Structure formats: C-alpha cells, structure tokens
Amino acid sequence: MELLITIAYVFLVRLIFFDYKLIRYNLFWKFFTFGLWIAAAMTEIIALGQFAPYSKTMFVQSHVVQMAPEYGGLVEEVYVTPNQQVKKGAPLFQMAKDKWQYKVDELEAQLAAADTGVAELNQQVVEAKAAVKRVEASLEAAKDKAEQFTAAAQKNAVSLVRLEEVNKSLLVQEAELESAKARLRATEIALASEIDGKNPAVAEVLAGLDEAKYNLEQTTIVAPADGYVANLQLYPGSFVRLKQPIMSFVNSEDYWLVATVPQRGVQRLKTGDKAQVAFDMYPGKIFDAEVESIVWAAGEAQGIPSGNIPHVGQMKGSELFTVRLHMKDMDPEYPLRFGASGLAAMYSHDTAGFLVLLRQIELQSESFLNYLYNPFK
Secondary structure, eight states, rough: OOOHHHHHHHHHHHIIIISSSSOOOOOHHHHHHHHHHHHHHHHIIIIIIHOEEEEEEEEEEEEEEEEEEEEEEEEEEOOOOTOOOTTTTTTTEEEEHHHHHHHHHHHHHHHHHHHHHEEEEEHHHHHHHHHHHOOOOOOOOHHHHHHHHHHHHHHHHHHHHHHHHHHHHHHHHHHHHHHHHHHHHHHHHHHOOOOOOHHHHHHHHHHHHHHHHHHHHEEEOSSSSSSEEESSOOTTTTTTTOOEEEEEEEEEEEEEEEEEEEEEHHHTOOTTTTEEETTTTTTTTEEEEEEEEEEEEGGGOOOHHHOOOOOGGGGOSSSEEHHHHHHHSTTTTTTOOOOOEEEEEOOOOOOHHHHHHHHHHHHHHHHHHHHHHTTTT
C-alpha cells in the first residue's frame, strides 16, 4: 500500500507541476513536495508503526483433533462427508466390532455362572449350619450316654471296656463338631468376601465385562466437539492400524486469529486493545476484534540441548512477535474459515484519533484491492 501511495503521489506531482504546469516548480515547492513525502513516510514508519501496528500475516486458527481408532482393524462404515457439520458425540466412523461383541457375550455368560456360584455358596452355608446342629445334637446325646456309663461303671454295672468305647465315641463326636464348624466358617468366609460390595468371583467377571464393553464402545469413533471433518479420505473396507490418525477433525466451537507484528509495534499493545481485521476471502469487509493475548516468546531464540556448541552465525532473535486476536461479533453471512488469511490493524490504548483514521483508511483500501488482486501484500 505504501508503494501504491508513493506512485500516486509522484503521478499527482507530475500532473500539477510538469504536465499541466499549474504551479511553477520552484525551490519552495521542491522542498514542500519532498518534505510532505518524508513527513508521510515518517508518520507511517514511526507514528503508525509504534501506536497502530499493522500485520499482513494474519490467519484463522482452531483446534484440530487427529482422530484415530483405539484398536486396529477394518472400517465398517463412514458416517460423515467432507465439511459436514456435526454435533459433539455424533458418530464419525465405525470399526469392526465382532471381536469385542463376542467378548462381551462370553463375559455376560460367565457373570451368570458366577451369580449361580454365589447362590450355591448360600446353599452350602445353610447346609453347613444344619450339619453343625446335627453334630451338636449327636454330641449332647453322646455326653449324656457317657455320663450314664460312667455312673454305672462306678457301681460295676458295666465293664470298663464298654465305658472306654463310649468315651472314644464322645471324642469322635467332638471332632466331628469342630470339623463341621470349620466347614461352616470356610463357606461363610467365601460368601462374605467382597470387593466393592461384590463377591470376588462376580467382581472379577464384572471388571472384565466393563473393559470389554468399553472396548466395544471404542469401535464407534465420535466427534469430540462441534465441528467438521476436513480432507476426508477414509472409505469402508479400509484396514487401519492401532491408534493411527486417519481423520482430521476441525473444532468449529472455538476460533481465534493469529497475527505477526514487528517488535517495534507490539511493545505498546495490551490485552483488550481494539483491532480490526480484513479477510482476503471477504473483500471490502472490515471486522472488529480485540487483542486477546501476546505471545512474549519466539522460537528463533530457543536453544536445543545437544553436545555441540552452536555456531554464532546460527544464533539469532526474531523480528516479530505473535498476537492473538478475538473476534467481537460474527456475522453468519461471513463465517470464519479455518486457515483463512488476511490483514490486521491493532490500536494501542494511547493511539491518537488521526492515526487510527489513517490506519483504517489503509486497511479499507487494501481490503478493496482484494476484489481483483492485491500486489502489495
């Protein structure tokens, strides 16, 4: 734009002083015309460059998610088309799910069997308690009999051999009672053992079933946010590898603008300062924006750890800093497109009104040039 203005100014001077000779081109007018050009150049370089920086490298950014299946296999179905707007959670494509469906069916059968096993343990506890009661009853009867035989032996009514047999039978009954109680305790422990309120056998099967159901769900890849798929090349029947990115999903919920600004112009910018942008795809249209943040770092200055001493000639700083802009109000007729480029003018909080006007005229003029071709970008 500066070159265009200079050419127009030279052409105007030639028309006035040389072609039509409306004014005599004396020493005064030589100083005046040249001084006016110098003043305009200084205004552009110093005043506008310092207080109203201008960026000819501005573009739209958004989050791009590389979609990849959790597990490799065949692609059964693709549900979207390129640039089709979808909502968060909408299916994008379907992987073969037979393997995980079989696993879910198998574990559900095992869960039914495990539940049956718990019911059997309950029955075993009931039977063990009944067995303990039977042995306790037999033991009481054996104790009564032993007392009777002991009293009879003292009166020589029964032989000592018979008494000894009765006492041995009593010991056997006591041992059987301890055995029955041990079986009851073991059955109760097996039944009462719980993991998160579940029997161990049931908990183990449930854990495997939850994992299998999760794997089954992951065979359907869904949209992580509102957006669209760009450059879709996936087709049913394709075989993809484990976690291989096969689809680019562009988030349409959150857009921002990135502009590069010379260091001499970015120093006065602050968050919230006003800005205006013009997109190449929308000639003549100016959009209001504001400064969201400034990236106070540049990759050129970043050192890379290595065993080599860096060459001095390769060490350099950056001439530009990155400014992130936020659109204030979006017109549905002029949607933001990921990757769209354009121009940006930013106005620091202490910019004089006439400087803002000059920069706005420049921005609007360059935007109109986009109707045909802008050779000054």
